[in-house]
Amino acid sequence: MSTYFVNAICNRTVHDQAFRAAMKADPEEAISEYDLTAAERKALLGGQVGTLAKMGAHTFLLGHLTRYGLVGLNDELYGERMRAILADS
Amino acid sequence: MAEIVCAIGVPHTPSYPSLVEREGPDCEVARLYRSVRKNIEALQPDVIVIFDSDHLNTFFFNNWPTFAIGTAPKIIAPNDDNSNLPKRVVQGHEALGAHIYASGIGGGFDFSLSQDFSVDHSVLVPLHFLTPQMNVPIVPIFINGLAPPLPAAKRCFALGEAVRSAIAAWPPDARVAVIASGSFSLEVAGPRMAPGKRSGIPDMEWTKRVVKLLGETKITELLEETTSDQMAKAGNVGGEILNWIAMLGVLGNRKPAFVQQQTNEGHAYGVWRWD
Numbered sequence: 451m452s453t454y455f456v457n458a459i460c461n462r463t464v465h466d467q468a469f470r471a472a473m474k475a476d477p478e479e480a481i482s483e484y485d486l487t488a489a490e491r492k493a494l495l496g497g498q499v500g501t502l503a504k505m506g507a508h509t510f511l512l513g514h515l516t517r518y519g520l521v522g523l524n525d526e527l528y529g530e531r532m533r534a535i536l537a538d539s
Numbered sequence: 540m541a542e543i544v545c546a547i548g549v550p551h552t553p554s555y556p557s558l559v560e561r562e563g564p565d566c567e568v569a570r571l572y573r574s575v576r577k578n579i580e581a582l583q584p585d586v587i588v589i590f591d592s593d594h595l596n597t598f599f600f601n602n603w604p605t606f607a608i609g610t611a612p613k614i615i616a617p618n619d620d621n622s623n624l625p626k627r628v629v630q631g632h633e634a635l636g637a638h639i640y641a642s643g644i645g646g647g648f649d650f651s652l653s654q655d656f657s658v659d660h661s662v663l664v665p666l667h668f669l670t671p672q673m674n675v676p677i678v679p680i681f682i683n684g685l686a687p688p689l690p691a692a693k694r695c696f697a698l699g700e701a702v703r704s705a706i707a708a709w710p711p712d713a714r715v716a717v718i719a720s721g722s723f724s725l726e727v728a729g730p731r732m733a734p735g736k737r738s739g740i741p742d743m744e745w746t747k748r749v750v751k752l753l754g755e756t757k758i759t760e761l762l763e764e765t766t767s768d769q770m771a772k773a774g775n776v777g778g779e780i781l782n783w784i785a786m787l788g789v790l791g792n793r794k795p796a797f798v799q800q801q802t803n804e805g806h807a808y809g810v811w812r813w814d
Contacts, residue, residue: 454600461595464619503730509775510685511595513728513737525737528728535730 453506455484456494460511463518473520497521500531504538541635541709544582544813546790547575548719548753548783548798550806551591551664553621559668560623571801571808572668578796578810579669584716586632587670587677588639588702589662590782591720592684594619596659604651605690606698607681608643610636611654614677616666618657624667629658630676635709639678642705648698650680665720675716682785684721684778692765695781696758699788706789719786721779723749724805729775740805742773749780750800750807758787774805783809 459481463470472480477495486494493501497520499512509532515521516528549572559569596619598604614629643650662679680702683689690698706715724742726732733739740746752761765784770777790811798809 457595457600461599464596500730508595508686509729510727516728516737525735529732529734532728532730532732 453490453502455486456490456502456505456507457511459484459494460507460514463514463520470518470520474518477521495521497523497527498531499523499528500534500538503532503535541706541711541713541715542813543703543706543789544584544714544716545578546717546719546786546793546811547578547669548786548807548809549575549665549669550722550801550804550808551661551720552806553660553664555664556667557623567802571799574797575808575810576669578812579675579716582716582812582814583714584675585713586635587675587716587718588635588680588706589665589677589718589720590680590682590699590785591658591661592776592779592782593681594621594659594661594685594776597653597656597681600686603683603686604681605683606648607651607653608636608640609653609656609658609679609681610640611656614679615657616663617660619659622660622664624660624663627673629663629666629673632676632678634711635706635713635715636678638709639680639702639705642708643698643701646701646704648701661720665718669718680785682781684781685776687767687771687778689767689770689778689781691767692762692781692784695785696762696788699785699790701788702785703789703791717786717789719782721782722774722776722804722806723780723783724773725776725779726774727776731774740774740803742777743803743805745769745773746800746805746807749783750798753783753795753798753807753809756792756794758792761787
């Protein structure tokens with residue numbers, strides 16, 4: 451189930467406003483029920499979108515995290531971390 | 540029998556409705572959509588078949604179709620908040636949808652079927668500009684353009700041919716317009732975003748090449764060149780070109796009335812007419 455639940459969490463922020471609010475207030479609690487790997491959980495809570503993209507999460511979906519200002523992201527940080535993939539590859 | 544009266548290709552950039560509100564009717568986006576809309580107004584279709592790539596708003600990876608057709612009579616749109624468009628009900632054309640579904644299955648195109656669904660900005664933005672009264676019912680045909688592996692260009696072209704045959708065999712005397720929604724090169728929230736933006740155009744040369752091939756009706760070349768590598772190079776939503784390619788399958792070798800790239804964008808506007 452590689453990154454399936456990471457994608458699912460990102461997607462849910464669009465369609466479930468209560469979940470989006472929970473992700474804003476206490477992301478660790480909001481995602482606690484999801485069956486994420488330890489690496490996925492750490493990267494998601496840390497807003498490490500480049501890491502998540504490299505794990506296989508869909509970049510379009512990851513973009514929702516910055517659209518709603520979740521897990522400490524803003525557009526500048528998001529862009530920096532996402533573009534770092536290109537330097538790595 | 541039903542007849543196809545025109546085919547249209549447009550982008551669905553979610554910020555365009557507010558951009559046109561802000562910049563007025565003389566801005567390039569407004570002019571380009573208007574030049575397309577004139578054809579719809581002149582040809583008065585009774586129903587629209589729209590090839591579209593869902594942005595993971597209608598479907599998700601728990602059940603992700605390569606090809607799907609929607610036959611709901613009432614369709615909520617948009618189901619996302621990317622545009623400033625208010626939520627509304629769009630009419631679906633259940634009978635034509637069911638006919639294309641059955642015809643496709645019979646002809647070897649194993650569509651997924653949805654009789655209860657909503658659509659995102661990629662359907663509503665084109666309708667907002669082309670049929671602002673929302674008075675022409677639609678049949679959405681969804682093609683996976685966002686989550687590789689994407690269907691092959693030749694398969695999508697053949698899908699368009701099958702849709703053309705299905706429409707031609709539909710008994711009611713209805714006038715049908717076909718719309719393709721999408722870009723040729725676009726990256727949304729991926730590593731090739733332009734600095735300071737949430738999107739970028741990774742392959743402008745490809746966009747120009749596609750527009751040239753469309754303008755010259757060099758469809759064989761376009762099908763050969765639209766490889767999975769090329770679509771990936773064109774951006775994380777670069778597979779939206781498959782909607783245009785399915786539309787080309789509907790066209791056969793018909794020449795365009797016009798195809799125009801928007802300035803510095805990875806997309807274009809095109810019209811093909813049957814008259």
